[in-house]
Amino acid sequence: MPVLAKQDSIRIYGSMEVPGDKSISHRAVILGSISKGTTTIENFLDGEDCMRTVEAFRLMGVSIEKSGNTLQIDGKGKSGLQEPQEPIYFGNSGTTARLMLGLLASLPFSSFVYGDSSLAQRPMDRVIMPLREMGGKFIGRMETSYLPIALDGGNLHGITYNMPINSAQVKSAILLAGLGATGVTKVIENYPTRDHTENMLQAFGANINVMHNEIEVISNGELHGTEVYVPGDISSASFLLTAAAIIPGSCLVINNVGINKTRAGFLEVLEEMGASVTVLNKTVIGGELKGDIQVAYRSLRGITIEGEIIPRLIDEIPIIALLATQAEGKTIIRNAEELKVKETDRIQAVVEVLTTLGAQIQATKDGMVIEGKTQLIGGTVMSYHDHRIAMMAVIASLITEGNVIIDELSSISISYPNFMDDLNNIVHKV
Numbered sequence: 262m263p264v265l266a267k268q269d270s271i272r273i274y275g276s277m278e279v280p281g282d283k284s285i286s287h288r289a290v291i292l293g294s295i296s297k298g299t300t301t302i303e304n305f306l307d308g309e310d311c312m313r314t315v316e317a318f319r320l321m322g323v324s325i326e327k328s329g330n331t332l333q334i335d336g337k338g339k340s341g342l343q344e345p346q347e348p349i350y351f352g353n354s355g356t357t358a359r360l361m362l363g364l365l366a367s368l369p370f371s372s373f374v375y376g377d378s379s380l381a382q383r384p385m386d387r388v389i390m391p392l393r394e395m396g397g398k399f400i401g402r403m404e405t406s407y408l409p410i411a412l413d414g415g416n417l418h419g420i421t422y423n424m425p426i427n428s429a430q431v432k433s434a435i436l437l438a439g440l441g442a443t444g445v446t447k448v449i450e451n452y453p454t455r456d457h458t459e460n461m462l463q464a465f466g467a468n469i470n471v472m473h474n475e476i477e478v479i480s481n482g483e484l485h486g487t488e489v490y491v492p493g494d495i496s497s498a499s500f501l502l503t504a505a506a507i508i509p510g511s512c513l514v515i516n517n518v519g520i521n522k523t524r525a526g527f528l529e530v531l532e533e534m535g536a537s538v539t540v541l542n543k544t545v546i547g548g549e550l551k552g553d554i555q556v557a558y559r560s561l562r563g564i565t566i567e568g569e570i571i572p573r574l575i576d577e578i579p580i581i582a583l584l585a586t587q588a589e590g591k592t593i594i595r596n597a598e599e600l601k602v603k604e605t606d607r608i609q610a611v612v613e614v615l616t617t618l619g620a621q622i623q624a625t626k627d628g629m630v631i632e633g634k635t636q637l638i639g640g641t642v643m644s645y646h647d648h649r650i651a652m653m654a655v656i657a658s659l660i661t662e663g664n665v666i667i668d669e670l671s672s673i674s675i676s677y678p679n680f681m682d683d684l685n686n687i688v689h690k691v
């Protein structure tokens with residue numbers, strides 16, 4: 262079991278980049294593969310999850326060349342996709358699963374899809390329900406709530422769907438299905454979720470209208486290949502920025518990070534807790550805002566995190582919980598029940614890891630309450646093969662008195678394969 266040795270006096274500093282955004286990388290592969298013409302993707306995230314999406318399209322006959330972090334897709338349009346000769350494996354990737362179910366439902370052939378043991382326990386009925394309303398035909402266990410699922414694709418019609426949960430994966434599945442449906446497909450959101458699908462559909466020439474919280478697509482034939490630059494993943498950056506925010510004397514700059522408002526709730530939380538946050542060189546590229554983020558240590562205070570910001574920082578909650586253990590006073594996280602259906606039950610996993618490490622933290626029905634500031638201690642923890650739990654435990658080990666022993670770290674390669682090396686480069690002994 263990996264031992265994360267107790268750190269003597271350290272500071273975090275340096276200037277760096279993090280790998281490309283996971284959500285944007287998935288979408289670029291999907292839209293490039295269903296478009297006509299060449300799509301080039303720069304700064305693609307070469308992590309396990311995104312490679313599942315690449316493999317799915319290779320099984321449908323799409324030529325995708327990879328050279329380092331650049332992908333070149335030779336798109337033949339949707340009509341060029343072939344019926345897969347074998348079941349498609351989605352691995353651990355919820356985004357591949359939900360988005361591909363939407364797309365495959367609209368394609369005129371059969372497909373069989375499955376995932377690993379974690380993905381097989383994550384709900385798929387959230388996409389199956391609206392896709393059935395559109396005319397999609399599926400068979401699966403427990404009323405098609407879980408993978409594996411068999412699809413008999415094609416013949417969809419548009420619907421108007423009022424989203425019962427705040428999920429960009431569900432929204433995107435419906436929009437992708439809508440590209441191949443007759444009539445208008447409209448999704449109405451309650452709170453805004455990440456809008457990368459909408460931005461990228463525009464860049465690939467889809468007929469899409471975004472009106473506040475209503476998004477509609479109308480099928481207009483084939484999309485056209487384009488060039489996509491993937492900004493750094495703010496979810497990956499959040500782990501390293503947290504290290505800088507909780508270790509006195511630290512100052513870290515991460516360049517070229519995606520700071521789309523629907524993703525950047527974490528920066529708002531950092532600022533509200535009192536950290537020093539500066540964003541420079543803001544630029545829009547392919548409809549996505551990016552910038553250079555500098556975070557410096559300052560004493561932190563507890564805050565309440567709830568409501569519309571939750572979907573804008575849902576993946577950052579494990580690391581925000583660690584941040585809160587180093588803030589004076591109470592941090593309350595509410596309306597985050599979606600955490601229970603991520604790669605693992607992240608409310609339970611976060612509370613278990615941080616309790617073992619000496620934090621004052623309680624699980625609630627839809628979040629957690631953390632009382633700070635606490636000196637954390639060493640201990641033996643489980644990551645539940647969840648990349649974000651593993652990375653949170655690694656960052657925690659920088660400030661514990663005593664070693665942290667973790668069952669395994671291999672899940673980190675799902676979203677940030679060079680995480681340990683990148684972290685070692687910014688940790689300096691003083």
Ligand code: S3P
Pocket residue numbers: 283284285356427428429430431433454455575576599
């Ligand atoms: C994602 C959306 C979020 C997020 C996941 C990636 C996406 O899930 O947690 O890591 O790329 O659309 P939900 O939309 O289900 O909340």
